[in-house]
Each structure stands twice: as C-alpha cells, then as structure tokens.
Amino acid sequence: MRRLILAGTFMATALFMSNSSAQAATICNNCSYLANPGTYIGVLNPTTNDQATFDHIGVTTGAVIDDMWVFDIAPAGNGSASANFTATAPFTGFTGGIYAALAGTNCPALAVSPLSPAGTQCTTVNLGGLIGGDVNPTADVVATAVLALAPGRYIFRLQGTAGAPFGTYTGQVATNAVVPEPALLSLLGLGLAAVARRRRKA
16 A cells, blocks of 8 residues: 555656646747638647747738637647737727637648747648637637647637728737646645655654
C-alpha cells in the first residue's frame, strides 16, 4: 500500500509540476487575415499553453466578412478564442465561434517556425458543426467559453459587416493543459501525508 501511495504521489507531482511550469509559446504572432477560404495559424500545444494572435485590418466599409481562422490542437487540452474591435474601426453583427473542421480542410504549414509574421493561405476549408459559440454579451467582443478540445483541426469563424471609416479586429486563440482530475489530486494529498508521517516516525 505504501509503495502504491508513493508511486501515485510521484506521478501526480510530476503531472502537477509539468502543468504549472509549462512555457507559453506564440505560434502565430499577429498574423493577418490573407483571404478566403481561410488563414492557417498553426499547431497549438495545450501542454505548453500555446497561443496564436491575429487581426484583420482595414476592411472596406460595408464589406461583409466571413473569416475562417484554421488551427490544429495536439495533444488534447483546453482552448478558447476571442476577438474584438474598437469604436474607431467598427463592425456590425459581429459574431463567431469555434467549429470542427471537416475532412478536406487543406492548409499548408506555417512558413516560419516558431514565430510567423503571417499565417498561410488555406486552399480548402470545410466547416463542420459548432463546438462553442459567442458567450460575450457586448457588441464589440466575440469570446467563447473554455472548451475541452480533442486532438484535431478546428476553425474560429468570425462574421460581421465593416463600419465607417473601415473595420478592424484583433483576436487570439489560447490553450492550456487539462487540470488534473480531483481523484489524482486526492492521491497526491494522500501520498504527501504518508511521506510526512513516515518522516515524523523517523
């Protein structure tokens, strides 16, 4: 029993430390939207808290956008996406969400790694079902909840109509590792308590 508790302690501690010490990486740094059918912003690793930042600048007044920001998640983890505009470069009907990318969504890898000044142009984007929509009530912000994402390809879709004198938005996709299960944390606590008792007896 003692060996089992200690083994569990070591595994739980290693997992906890690896999550807490992860170094965030910006995979696509202020990538600009290239054109439809979509722009690829890279592979995001939740265990290192990867993120991608992007924008669509100077959209002509009255132009309707249906932007597809394509990204991959590997391995599984938590992810969220958000975007916003300012009153000086507005959109109306600004909305969006994270969707699954269906088979056939084809986007070349980023040309520069690990930081890319621009995303890469997708040749085909096949939009799947909505995974998480906009949960922010304000008109100038689109933001999803934190979602549990399996490994795979996803699309952050943004829609709206550019206002005057033009429309501009900035956004990001952020990831983080899944928090350890309560049972695992309990095992960690039991193991640490056992170690403490053993030291007191010694």
